Amino acid sequence: MIKKRLEECLDQCFSRGVERGLWSETARESYAVEVPKHEGQGDYATNMAMVIAGQEKKATGKKVNPRQVAKQLVELLADHGELFAEIAVAGPGFINFFMKPAVWQAVLPVVCAANESFGLAAEKNNKRVLVEFVSANPTGPLSIGHGRQAVLGDTVSRLLEAAGYEVEREYYYNDAGRQMRVLGESTRARYLELLDLPAEFPEDGYQGEYIYDIARELIAEKGDSLRDVVEVTPFKEQAERAIFKDINATLERLGIHFDRYYNEHSLYEEGHIDDVVAGLRAKGLVYEKDKAVWFKTTEFGQNQDRVIIKSSGEPTYRLPDIAYHREKFKRGYDWMVDIFGADHIATVPDVLAGIRALGYDDSRVTVILHQFVTLMRDGKQVKMSTRKANFITVDELLDEVGPDVMRFFFLMRKADSQLEFDLNLATEQSRDNPVFYVQYGHARLASIIRKADEQGLRAGKISDADLGLLVEPEEENILKAIAAYPALVQQAAHDLEPHRIVFYLQELAGLFHSYYNKHRFISEDRELTMARLWLGQGLRIVLGNGLRLLGMTAPDKM
């Protein structure tokens, strides 16, 4: 919030320089304001002078001294004395800004007044965004990889909501294809097996224990009445119902809810599949070869064309995916975010090409591809396979670590990175676990505030407290960190990067724990106590808001 004010200042300054003919308009927007890494370089720094000097050199061919430009800028800034304690030109031409302590202290009343809405966008931006994630076909329980995706998708959604978007969460699935047929056959085989009837288990069938559970339910409901049924449908449907129920129960445990489940089937029923093919055909982008229908993806920069309808007459996955995305466009979203596992990378260019071919703007689609999760136990990698069912499910993991730990662990890495999930660390609930570090900070603060309430402190309003007493370096650092929170949320939302919130919370908790061990909140000094209690309140609010933003709990006691 302070940074924004500084940026506005600098923008004005820039304009005034243009008016006076000191430099030209071209350098606007391309300079940066950032927090320097090292102490002594101020609270903020800008490379503005160097950027201007570079631009001027390019435009006029004459050498311009960045430090000279910096000095001119500083002169133009002179009348903002209420913000700055000191402004210095340093190094090759950086301008370092040292803010007055009162600037930082002033964030506290804002935080306390906003409370749980601190960090949320002040107003809705009237933009609708669709987030598609999980989208696992109902062939078995959610695996760890799905878990990462579920948590990532839900948290991205929460971030976007915090940034003022209207968000819809959607789950796309297919209960028609080959996979589901094999699932039905697997169920039938188990059903017959349990009835002591001859059964042939499909070669590539689903071997998980859960298939037996489904078969048992079927026997409980229908006895052996299905023993001679040739159709696989009743088995498939039973399995689908049971598995979806299971998946939803798992998602529920993680606090994840979808606004819509979109069945691929409806794309066929409503004619969208045929329609897409016709649309592509009309543009001359499909052709027949070897009895299959091909989409000219080479026209969109790919190295080979792709089959969209097999010689058997069945579409490949690409076609419904394209049709589905076209339906999303028709629904009129401003932004569509897809979250896929890295194994789906091949579909992305095809879908985007299809969308562009049909005349839509594919830049409104952002695909987050997350890398795989490697599960580590006792320092060794656990190999997993869905079909053979030797994988750890999200449910099993939740039994061991609970939703808070799981969410945090899945968000600790950026999506691009492979994520190493250390089962020992996550399940031990040891003190090394960073989840507790942050939550403990919140609980500790809540405890202090309880204590203060018991002693009848904290009666007054924040406007009665003398926040000017918060002058310790640790206090100033905490205030700065708090002030940075709203911009961080907006940036993390914009970049779809929840891991930044995770890192921020660890850092903020660290600042607090460190401060706690050095200074006392409650002391003989009544005025100082009041000021520090408000600081504690501000900290508690931000830690709590951050945790909840990640879908976690912020405990008052631990």
Added chain:
RNA sequence: GCGCCCGUAGCUCAGCUGGAUAGAGCAACGGACUUCUAAUCCGUAGGCCGCAGGUUCGAAUCCUGCCGGGCGUACCA
């Protein structure tokens, strides 16, 4: 072979649209509980940012090539 992602401290990873002297946690070592929760804190040590070039005032960050790991490269999804 081709495409995408990754390569940063012993391990797991941050590093915002290029910025000043590269960071955190864990592990290692040494300290701190008559004090608001020790699930905490303080200190020490640890680095040719995979390698080689290039772009420029300035590169972990951008470009090219190579090396190593992952995922794709289906008329599977």
